[in-house]
Amino acid sequence: MTSPGDSGGRETWPLWEVFIRSSRGLSHVHAGSLHAPDETMAVRNARDLYTRRAEGVSIWVVRASDITSSDPDAKGEFFESPQGKEYRHATYYKESEAVPHL
Amino acid sequence: MNHSNHVVSTAITAESIADSSVVASEAVAQYALGLGDDALVLAHQLGEWIANAPELEEDVALGNIGLDLLGHARSLLTYAGTAWDKSEDDLAYFRGEAEYRSRQLFEQPNGDFATTIARQLIASVYFVALYRALSLSADTTLAAIAAKAVKEVDYHVDHSAQWLERLGLGTDYSHERMQQGLDAMWPFVDELFRADPFAADLEGVAVDPEPLRAAFDAKVPRLIVDAGLTVPTVSPAQGGGRLGRHSESLGPMLAEMQVLARAHPGANW
């Protein structure tokens, strides 16, 4: 499945998704999208568009049509398994709650 | 939202110069005025592209370049004004065409997108060489203005070079437009590298533009050829911008720029 918003080449320039690292130590986070003729210009357009107020120190761009996503209609099957496995979370372990440094 | 706005900045600005007690000497002010005019005239013209660019993304890109240049102009004019107790606006809005010292490249009309890119490429490569040298100036204010500017104009070179390549190699039509843009702007290259009459007595403070030509010649013709285009062989224009001699386009541009300020002399905005 491709990214929502990809127009399938009907537009002169393809759509790109932009990911910005706001400062060192943080992940790149999706900021939005834009149009550009190629990846070189996409990074530059992203710089001009999404970092005008010093919002970023690093930029990724991905062509929207290159993104593969999970099927929203398969949410049930895809994301059911972790439900009921509370033992994966620290909060499951009540006996040790008051013990220091645990 | 996890992105932060760095509103507190240490970058030198017109405001920080005006708020400081720094005063330019007469000679430095005369020199800074010419550089400020160059940046102002070009910035003003790029402002005309906003809402008219080939794509919205490019409205934003040209806007950023224009704003960078306007920042340089404001710092340089503010600094020049300290010598005469004048503000950036006194200098920008209340001097006539003959008192403007901008070199003629910058006042050349926008033309089509290719013409603007040609003008911007030439200007940006010149600015990089100039500001790189000026960042070593013995005058610490000029050095600080140049040190901030050089990083910005470096990016402007990249922007213009990307478009030069795409228009040069794109379609037959874009190739033709780009070549015509270069041909139209090339006569004004020479003047940029002629001696600056206001730099003459400022050894170690001002930059002599003549030696900067080598850096320009090492870069721009190669970019042009790589884009499948021909380096123009047109004769240089007469020049004389630093002495107040201008093409016919500067007068109308200033008339428009200054009309409101001049209708209300002494007013604050």
Add this chain to the structure above:
Amino acid sequence: MTAVQPALPEEKSAEGSVDQRREFDRLIDADMRIEPRDWMPDAYRKTLIRQISQHAHSEIIGMQPEGNWITRAPSLKRKAILMAKVQDEAGHGLYLYSAAQTLGIDRETMFEQLVTGAAKYSSIFNYTTPTWADMGSIGWLVDGAAICNQVPLCRASYGPYGRAMTRICKEESFHQRQGFEILLELMRGTDAQKAMAQESVNRWYAPALMMFGPPDEDSPNSQRSMAWKIKRFSNDDLRQRFVDMLVPQAEVLGITLPDPDIKWNEERGHYDFGPLDWDEFYEVLAGRGQANAVRVARRKKAHEDGAWVREAARACADAQAAERMAS
């Protein structure tokens, strides 16, 4: 090009299965967000496309009345602020076009709808800007009204719209202030400057109030949009909130709002204000404003003049891609 699936795959019925409809309603009721690939009722999608693209067009057309003064801004500081603001509007239009695009409509199509008149934009931008004070009025009144409208939209039920609005609201925080300060500076200035400011506010006040749309009883689409949590407050509620904000701000400016009926109503806890001329609103909406044709023609020209540039860049990218494939 890779084979592309439209955002709304054909095999899914627009009416959706019972489960899909139930899931959509559950998300809306729980105040959760709808995301691009979720099933959504066709009318919800259409409403969003209409509203988001109209909003994007407003940003883009809205560049023109202010762009009119970039070359004549009376100080370099104001010139820089105005350039940055008009440039922001291009950015905001772009964020919104991107949000609309996740609903399966591309920017080119939206552009066509704009220039053919199939899509609307905010009528306010069909007014002209004959004086510099209009830069102040647009910032203070027009952006002020826009912000009232937009802040609740940050919580719009459609995820990409809400996210775009969050970014826009954050960036626009300076727009209203710079407009206010333009007027403040004029009101502190010469008599001619004060008159310029007052005359401009006289022209922009009522059109700004009408930006919230017709009175609730005449706004057929509002109810449904509120049920879907695209819209959170009614037109009249937002208008009242705006007037309540403006009155004390006008006092700081020393400007008179051109409505003799403005009066504090202790009982309601709000300012009363006089009726608006909705005939004028509908006239402008119908295309008979000051600059409707000019605005659209100018946008069309910029787009058409840029076609060869966009095509050149595309051709260059295609050639490079082909080269990479071959090697």
